[in-house]
Amino acid sequence: MVLKIFFPQCCNRADSGLLVGRWISGHESAVVLAVIHYPFIPGQVKQYVQQMQTRSGVELSVLGSWSLPKEGQEGMESFLRDLSTIFPQKRWLQISRQMGKTGFICNVLNRDHDGESAQKVKRKKKHEDVKGDEGEEDKEEEEEEEKVIFIHYEQRKVMMSQLHPIENGLQDPKTDSPSELRQMFQTVAQSQPLFFMDKYDDGPLKSTHWQSEGREASIIVELLKQASVPLCLLVTWLLSLWTWICNIRIFSLYPFCFLSSKLSTCVQLSYRTEHMRTLSSPRPAAGHTQFMRKANIFVSFLVDVALGMLLISWLYRDNHISMLANTLVPAADHVAKQLEELLQWLMGAPAGLKMNRALDQVLGRFFLYHIHLWISYIHLMSPFIEGIFWYGGLSACLGLTFALSLLSDMVALLTFHIYCFYVYGARLYCLKIYGLSSLWRLFRGKKWNVLRQRVDSCSYDLDQLFIGTLLFTILLFLLPTTALYYLVFTLLRLVVVLFQGVLHLSVDFINSFPLFAVGLRVCRFYRLAEGVKFRVLCDEPGTALHLLMEINPLKVSTVVQTYRTPTYSCYPKDSWAALVKKLFVGELIYPWRHKTTKTD
């Protein structure tokens, strides 16, 4: 078996002392966490280790001794060996290093249960000046004895990193124990209390381990922490007020309920409420996932508000609002004029097609009348448009997403006529398609059996057949006219849906993008670890293997996938084929029904 010793890089140059760490049970490995220096009183060390064990919940123990002899500190060997009797362990590591040499020498003392003195001593030496026959004999001896791998790790990075995929405390009973690396990461992360002892502390024990350089701007952080409590309380109170307003019975009546589920501003409002509720909950985040979720929501909220403020500062400077409002009415007029021209063109012989003249005229006039209605509606509205813009723009201080949702809703209201045309066209077309398909069945002597959901054969009367065939012919010859109107208005509708879809997608992107996690990945890549990677440090023959363990950061795509805040766009959507089929049959398409087309 190979013995693996995880050794922190910060202890490479530590003064001689005792190694404190943990044996990972089930695997032949030891994690060294700190070095306690001489001089010490063994009783105090035992007490300290016990204390740390209860505080961190890690089975800490004294693993062995570490010696880095300096000038005039010779003859420690026997003293180090004697230490193993003071701290009774099954195995005692004796790691030593000579000044100016890179490799470590490790002796493993195995002890029997009855406390017999250590017998089997294993030596792995580096830079040993043995030549010729002696060297070879030495090697042969080592072959059958235990081998040692030193794995150097950076304590700080390992302590802060989170190994993915995340295990949420609940252990799967089928998998016996977490893997070795996971245990090692957990050990280092949990033994945080051990690292609090400062090297300038005047306690009875001196130790070497990773030490923070002190927290920067800690006063500000503390002040923010103090301020966040009343802020959270305030937000919670406001939220409870808001929920109370939302729960008034009048809002659960039919028109309000329907409207609020369709207007994207209301949908966005409900998301934001939910987010704020998550943020302002007084309980601290339990576990890594929850913490990341909170942080992501918080950062995206801040970014959202900042972008909204930028928008406001642009809108309310230099009278941009009135400029917008003044261009809107002529633009609507222009669209209406274009539509009228289009209808005139359709009422003649569009692209040289010969339509059914009577039906064509009826449909054309109907739509023209509709445009007329809509234009008068816009002109009626025109004095108020600037006011609407002015107040609507204020919503951007809640965030850019609100402004975008409001824009989407306004576009939906302003292009209501296009929607109406589309619905009329689609309904007519749908009716014709259904009529044609059922009459086509009649034509072949079949019918649709509703009970069995299949087509059965059926014997029709002569009259039925005659009337059916006649209707079929009429519908078939009228189909091109309807189909043309349907096609044109569907194209118009698709343009609007596309625009709204882009708005929804950008709102959704701001809502769900895990900005904090991506920032963490970019700036502190070791915080989110996918695994580890090893590099061979020194590879001279005849020495213990030294490996450097580095943290393999998570891929950015995986970060986004793991940490994105769930919103409605995460639900499965219809495929393009389903959309085309819907268009062909004449079913209505909406931008707000999240399961249908969202122009992805």
Next chain:
Amino acid sequence: MMEDEAFTDINGKTISLDCQSHSSFCREFTVSSPKTSMAKVMVYTCCVWLLSYTVFFFTQNTAVLSAAIVITLVSMMLHIHFVKVDHESLLVIGSLGIQLSSNYASGRETTTFIEMNKIKDIVINEAIYMHQIIYFLCVLLKDPSEPDAVSSVVPLFQSSKPRLNCLVKIYKSCQEILSKC
């Protein structure tokens, strides 16, 4: 200990295998892929530029030419950053695990480490690749719930695709280490 030997990949191009033995239970195998030939780069570049010049000849729009230059440069950068693998290495550490890494021509490195308790075995497998049957080394992963079943297969040396004689050499020394631990 270092050995450097020349082998061929499945297309008959020369690749080199570099075995490095760090200790008796830790070995590293590095397979260097064949270099991209200059002629191939020239042919691709010439194709794009001739095409763009033809378009330019008919449209008289200089934007086409600059677009062609940008496209060539960007696609070259993308190629060396994401596609062209310079060398792949396999680090087998007894009782700890196996590390696969591939270095791209731009210096990007992707690394995966598989722990020993997940590994069932390393085998040479056969696969149908286009119109031929090739051999490849792969790591069999254990299913944690069923110790005997194989949950998934991780193929090794995917981009360099060495021939059987090279694979056998790597396989033998891997098995030596795996059987010891």
